[in-house]
Amino acid sequence: MGSPFKSLLFVAVVLAASLPASAQVRTRSGLVEGTASADGRVRVFRGIPFAAPPVGALRWREPQPAPAWKGVRKADKFGARCMQGRIFGDMAFRDEMSEDCLHLNVWTPARKGGERLPVMVWIYGGGFQAGSASEPRQDGERLAREKGVVVVSFNYRLGVFGFLAHPELTKEAGGSGNYGLFDQLAALRWVQENVAAFGGDPRRVTVFGESAGSFSVSALMASPLARGLFQRAIGESGAFFSGPEGTLAQRSLADTEQQGLKFAEASGARSLAELRARPADEMLQAALKGPGRWFSPNIDGRLLPADVSKIYAEGRQARVPLLAGWNADEVRGGVLMAKERPTARTFSAQARQRFGDDAEALLKLYPAATDEEALESASSLAGDLFIGYATWKWIETHRATAGTNVYRYSFDHAVPVAPGPAVGGRTPTRADIGARHAGEIEYVFGTLDSIGAPLLPSDRKVSELVMSYWTNFARTGDPNGAGLPRWPGYDPRTGHQVMHLSENPSASPDALRPRYQFLDARASKPRKP
Numbered sequence: 001m002g003s004p005f006k007s008l009l010f011v012a013v014v015l016a017a018s019l020p021a022s023a024q025v026r027t028r029s030g031l032v033e034g035t036a037s038a039d040g041r042v043r044v045f046r047g048i049p050f051a052a053p054p055v056g057a058l059r060w061r062e063p064q065p066a067p068a069w070k071g072v073r074k075a076d077k078f079g080a081r082c083m084q085g086r087i088f089g090d091m092a093f094r095d096e097m098s099e100d101c102l103h104l105n106v107w108t109p110a111r112k113g114g115e116r117l118p119v120m121v122w123i124y125g126g127g128f129q130a131g132s133a134s135e136p137r138q139d140g141e142r143l144a145r146e147k148g149v150v151v152v153s154f155n156y157r158l159g160v161f162g163f164l165a166h167p168e169l170t171k172e173a174g175g176s177g178n179y180g181l182f183d184q185l186a187a188l189r190w191v192q193e194n195v196a197a198f199g200g201d202p203r204r205v206t207v208f209g210e211s212a213g214s215f216s217v218s219a220l221m222a223s224p225l226a227r228g229l230f231q232r233a234i235g236e237s238g239a240f241f242s243g244p245e246g247t248l249a250q251r252s253l254a255d256t257e258q259q260g261l262k263f264a265e266a267s268g269a270r271s272l273a274e275l276r277a278r279p280a281d282e283m284l285q286a287a288l289k290g291p292g293r294w295f296s297p298n299i300d301g302r303l304l305p306a307d308v309s310k311i312y313a314e315g316r317q318a319r320v321p322l323l324a325g326w327n328a329d330e331v332r333g334g335v336l337m338a339k340e341r342p343t344a345r346t347f348s349a350q351a352r353q354r355f356g357d358d359a360e361a362l363l364k365l366y367p368a369a370t371d372e373e374a375l376e377s378a379s380s381l382a383g384d385l386f387i388g389y390a391t392w393k394w395i396e397t398h399r400a401t402a403g404t405n406v407y408r409y410s411f412d413h414a415v416p417v418a419p420g421p422a423v424g425g426r427t428p429t430r431a432d433i434g435a436r437h438a439g440e441i442e443y444v445f446g447t448l449d450s451i452g453a454p455l456l457p458s459d460r461k462v463s464e465l466v467m468s469y470w471t472n473f474a475r476t477g478d479p480n481g482a483g484l485p486r487w488p489g490y491d492p493r494t495g496h497q498v499m500h501l502s503e504n505p506s507a508s509p510d511a512l513r514p515r516y517q518f519l520d521a522r523a524s525k526p527r528k529p
Contacts, residue, residue, distance in 0.1 A: 023035075023036070023043060024072060025045065025113070025197050025198055026197060027048065027194045027197065028068075028190075028193050028194055029049065029065075029066045029067070029068045029069060030068050030069040030070065030071075030072075030073055031071070031072045031073065032045055032048055032072070032073050032074075032075040033072050033073070033074055033075060033076075034046070034075045034076065034106075035075075035076050037141050037145065039145070041109060041145050042107055042108065042109050042141050042144045042145045043106075043107075043108050043109075043110075043198075044105070044106070044107050044141065045075040045105060045106040045107075045108075045198070046075055046076060046077050046078045046079070046103075046105045047075055047076075047077055047078050047079035047103045047105070048073075048075050048079075048103060048104050048105070048106065049066040049067075049079070049102060049103055050063075050066055050102055050103065050104045050154060050186055050187050050190040051063035051064060051065065051066050051102040051183065051186045051187075051190075052064040052065060052066055052067060052102075053099070053100035053102065054099065054100075054101075054102060054157060054161070054179070054183075055099050055100055055280075056276065057276065059099070059161070059275075059276045060161075060164055060166075060169055060176070060179060060272075060275075060276070061173070061179070062173070062179065062182045062186075063102060063179075063182055063183050063186040066102075077095075078094055078095040078103070078105065078132075078133065078134035079095065079101060079102075079103025079104075079155065080095055080096045080097055080098035080100060080101045080103070080155075081093055081095045081096070081097050081098075081101060081131075081132035081133075081134060081155060082097075082098075082099070082101035082132070082155050082156065082157050082158050082161065082162070083097060083098070083099055083101070083157075083158065083159070083161050083280050083281075083283075083284045084097070084126075084129060084130045084131070084158050084159060084284070085129070085130065085159075085284065085288045086130075087126070087127070087129050087130040088126060088127075088130055090438065091126065091130060091131065091132070091135060092135060092136060092137075092450075093132050093134050093135060094134040094135075094136065095132055095134040098280075099161065099280040101155045101157070102154075102155060102156075102157075102183060102186070103133075103154070103155055104133065104152055104153065104154035104155070104187055104190065105133055105134075105140070105152065105153050105154070106150065106151070106152050106195075106198050107139075107140035107141050107143070107144040107150070107151040107152075108144060108150045108151075108198045108199050108200065109144045109145055109148055109149075109150075109199075110150065110198060110199020110200070111199070112199065113196055113197040113198065113199055114196065114199065115199035115200075116196075116199070116200070116201040116204075117148060117149055117150050117199050117200055117201060118148075118149045118150070118200075118201060118204045118206065118471070118474040118475045119149065119150045119151075119152060119191060119195050119200040119201060119202070119204060119205045119206065119474075120140075120143065120149050120150070120151050120152070120205075120206045120208060120470075120471070120474050121152045121153075121154075121187070121188060121191055121205060121206065121207050121208070121230065122138060122140070122151065122152065122153040122154075122208055122209060122213070123154075123156070123184060123207065123208070123209030123212075123213035123214075123216045123217065124138060124153070124209065124210070124212075124213050125209065125210045125211025125212040125213045125214070125237075125238075125438060126158070126211070126212055127211070127212050127294070127296075128158060128159070128162065128163060128180060128212045128215075128294075128295070128296045128297065129158055129159045129294060129295075130158060130159075131158065131212070132155060133153035133154055133155050136447060136450040137441050137442045137445065137447050137450045137451075138153060138441060138445055138447070139445060139447055139450075140152075140153060140445065142445060142446035142447065142467075143444075143445055143446060143467060143471065146446065146467065147467055147468070147471035148471070149471050149474055149475070150195060150198055150199060150200035152187070152191055152195070152200075154183075154184075154187040155183075156180045156181075156183035156184050156187070157179050157180045157183055158180060159284070159287055159294075159295050160263065160283060160284070160286075160287035160295050161179070161180075161280075161283070161284075162179050162180030162183070162295065163177055163178065163179065163180055163256075163295035163296050163297060163298070164176070164177065164179075164260050164263070164295055165177030165253060165256035165257045165259065165260045165298055165300070166257060166260035166261065166264065166272060166275075167257050167260075167261065168271070168272040169260070169272060170253065170257060172272075174301070174302060175253060175300040175301045175302040175303075176253070176256075176257070176260075176300060177253065177256050177257075177260075177295075177297070177298040177300050178297050178298065178300045178302075178303045178304065180297070181216065181219060181220070181223075181297055181303050181304075182303060184216055184220060185220070185223075185225055185226055185229070185303070188205070188207065188220075188226065188229040188230060189229065191205060191229075192205075192228075192229060203231065204231055204232075204474070204475070205229065205230040205231055205232075206230060206231070206232040206233065206234060206473065206474040207220060207229075207230040207232075207233050207234070208233070208234035208235070208236070208444075208470070208474075209234075209235065209236065210236040210237055210238070210438060210440070210441055210444075211236070211237055211238050211387075211437065211438060212238065213236070213238075214235035214236050214237055214238035214239060214324070214391070215238045215239060215240050215297075217233050217234070217235045217239075218235060218238075218239040218240050218241075218308055218394050219240055219297060219303075219304060219308055220233075220318075221233055221312075221317045221318045221320065221322075221398075222240075222304060222308045222311040222312065222316070222317045222318075223303050223304060224305065224316075225302070225303055226318065227318060230318075230320065231320055231321075231477075232320055232321045232322075232323075232473060232474060232477050233318075233320055233321070233322050233323070233324075234322075234323045234324065234470060234473065234474075235322070235323075235324035235325075235391065235394065236324070236325070236326070236440060236441075236444070237325075237326040237327060237330065237387045237391060237437060237438070237440075238326075238387055238390065238391060239308075239324075239390045239391050239393070239394035240297075240307075240308035240309065240390070240394075241308065241309045241312075241389075241390040241391075241393040241394050241397070242307075242309065242390070242523065243385055243389050243390055243519070243523060244385070244389070244519045244520075244522035244523040245354075245385065250297065250298060250299050250304070250307055250308060251296075251298050251299070252298065252299055253298055253299060253300055253301055255298070256295075256298040259295070263286070263287065266286070267283075267286040309393070309397065312394070312397040312398060312401060313397060313401065314401070315401035315402065317398065317401070317402065319402040319403060319404050320402075320404060321404050321405040321406070321407075321473070321477040321478075322395070322398050322402075322404070322405075322406050322407070323406075323407040323408075323409070323469075323470075323473050323479060324391060324394060324395050324406075324407075324408060324409075325391065325395075325408050325409035325410055325411065325498070325499075326383075326387050326388050326391045326410070326411070327383075327387075327410075327411040327412075327435040327436060327437060327439055327440060328410050328411060328412045328434060328435040329379065329383065329414075329433065329434030329435045329436055330382075330383035330386055330387045330388065330436065330437040331379065331382045331383050331386055331436075331437060332379040332383070332432070332433065332434045332436065333428055333432055333433040333434070333436055334382075335375065335378050335379040335382055336375065336379065336428075336432050337426065337428055337432065339425070341375060342368075342371075342374050342375055342377075342378035343371045343374055343375075344368045344369060344370055344371050344373070344374045346374075347368045347374040347377060347378050348363060348368050348374070351363055351366070351368075355522070358518075358522055361518060362381075362518065365514055365515050365518055366378075366380055366381045366515070380515075384515060384516070384519060385519075386437075387437065388516070389516055389519045389520070389523075392516040393516075393520065393523075395408050395490060396516075399490055399491075405477055405478065405489055406489060406490040407473070407478075407479055407487055407489060407490060407499065408490045408496070408497075408498050408499070408510075409469075409487075409498065409499045409500070409501055410498050410499070410500050410501065411435050411439070411440045411443075411466075411501045412435050412500050412501060412502040413435055413443070413458070413459075413462045413501060413502045413503065414430045414431065414433065414434045414435055415430065415433065415434075415435060415436060415439035415440075415442075415443075415451075415459075416430065416448075416451050416453035416454065416455060416456075416459065417429060417430055417432075417433055417453055418451055418452045418453045419452070419453065440466065440501075442463070443459075443462055443463040443466045443467075444463075444466055444467065444470055445467075446463050446464075446467050448460065448463055458503040461503055462501065462502065462503060465484070465501060465505055466501055468481060468484055469481075469484065469487065469499075469501075472484075479499075485499075485505045485506060485507070486507065487499045487507055488507050494509070495508075495509025495510065496509060496510040496513060497509060497510070498510050
């Protein structure tokens with residue numbers, strides 16, 4: 001037998017050989033040392049600070065530069081997620097929680113700096129109330145390894161910590177309320193300053209996100225402060241365009257300041273200084289229990305100088321290529337699993353109550369002649385009001401005013417359902433849930449195994465398709481490539497083509513356009529006070 005020393009030396013040599021070249025990278029703040037993927041083909045850097053901890057006097061301030069460090073900083077575990085309640089049951093985290101949460105992660109297949117690979121910067125969803133870059137379904141390793149892109153994800157402040165507006169805060173900084181969005185800007189600036197050292201190309205940055213992340217993409221495109229920080233954009237289910245019932249409308253600074261004053265009063269704080277002095281856990285619980293607990297982005301006059309839809313209508317957004325769409329069954333499972341499922345009678349009655357003189361026109365587009373038809377129409381209408389219309393309006397407006405490539409998709413593939421408790425007296429199936437809200441995330445990242453449910457060969461096929469389209473777009477601004485079904489641009493001259501992402505993908509003219517035109521006309525009508 002060999003000596004223990006020789007055995008340990010052999011193991012060390014093997015481990016060293018499995019690491020990609022240059023496991024250490026120098027950032028503007030100092031050296032970081034990452035780890036290697038199991039196959040040694042991807043370097044992974046987790047928990048890199050991109051801004052100073054937003055605590056104490058920095059709570060409710062724009063993110064400040066990350067302090068420099070000496071020596072080598074280990075980047076081998078995720079940074080803490082930002083303060084949040086347990087709101088969404090489908091979220092799983094690989095981190096702890098702390099107010100000190102402004103960290104990012106990098107997955108790179110590059111062996112050294114200077115390779116100039118496309119960069120994809122991910123923004124997670126969660127209604128601006130929850131989420132973390134540590135979620136397994138959003139892991140960037142497979143995209144980096146199989147598609148040759150650098151993937152970056154980061155945390156941003158949420159809820160009351162990310163979006164509290166208050167007159168004292170406005171007086172202090174000339175505006176208030178969008179700290180979470182300022183965190184996103186800071187992460188994108190970090191990418192511009194540092195990603196070349198990880199083998200990425202700062203001139204080929206794609207920002208992409210889902211739900212609140214997609215809303216964020218639409219806002220970043222509208223913000224003059226984000227100009228030049230990215231060159232392409234992907235939006236998955238969501239945009240800041242108000243719906244026909246005033247849904248998703250951005251609130252003014254004055255309105256959100258009043259919300260902040262009510263929160264401060266309810267929490268017993270007499271000043272901004274007292275609010276900043278409160279422990280983070282105490283602030284979180286006060287926000288979760290208090291009035292108007294859902295804090296979200298506003299028109300702050302700085303990052304967003306006007307309503308996002310107005311900025312797009314006037315052509316003042318970033319004129320970058322856009323790939324966007326939503327899922328075919330965004331909320332179908334919730335409608336089908338409800339205790340009181342819609343019927344032909346109840347759906348028609350509710351349509352007349354909600355839409356008044358427009359109800360008959362609506363019922364032609366969302367018919368309810370039978371209970372089964374009513375159930376499907378209720379699902380379609382709920383999805384359109386929740387996500388579909390706003391995303392459609394974003395795509396339409398950008399296409400009309402930007403003069404750049406626009407591609408629209410519909411994710412049609414029914415997703416696996418992880419084992420769980422019965423809902424509404426029954427256990428949901430793939431057929432019940434369909435292509436649900438957020439169901440495409442694991443397909444985008446190739447992380448299907450994180451679902452924890454039986455998979456079909458079609459799941460792998462659809463994931464490969466989506467990964468290829470998304471990364472082709474990041475590479476060139478066009479999703480098309482060798483071996484893929486042709487994805488036409490979104491153009492009125494060719495019937496507003498939509499790419500249907502499924503086991504049998506195909507593009508076709510938008511068959512549902514009359515629905516969105518009806519909702520658009522409804523949204524344009526003056527609202528009664």
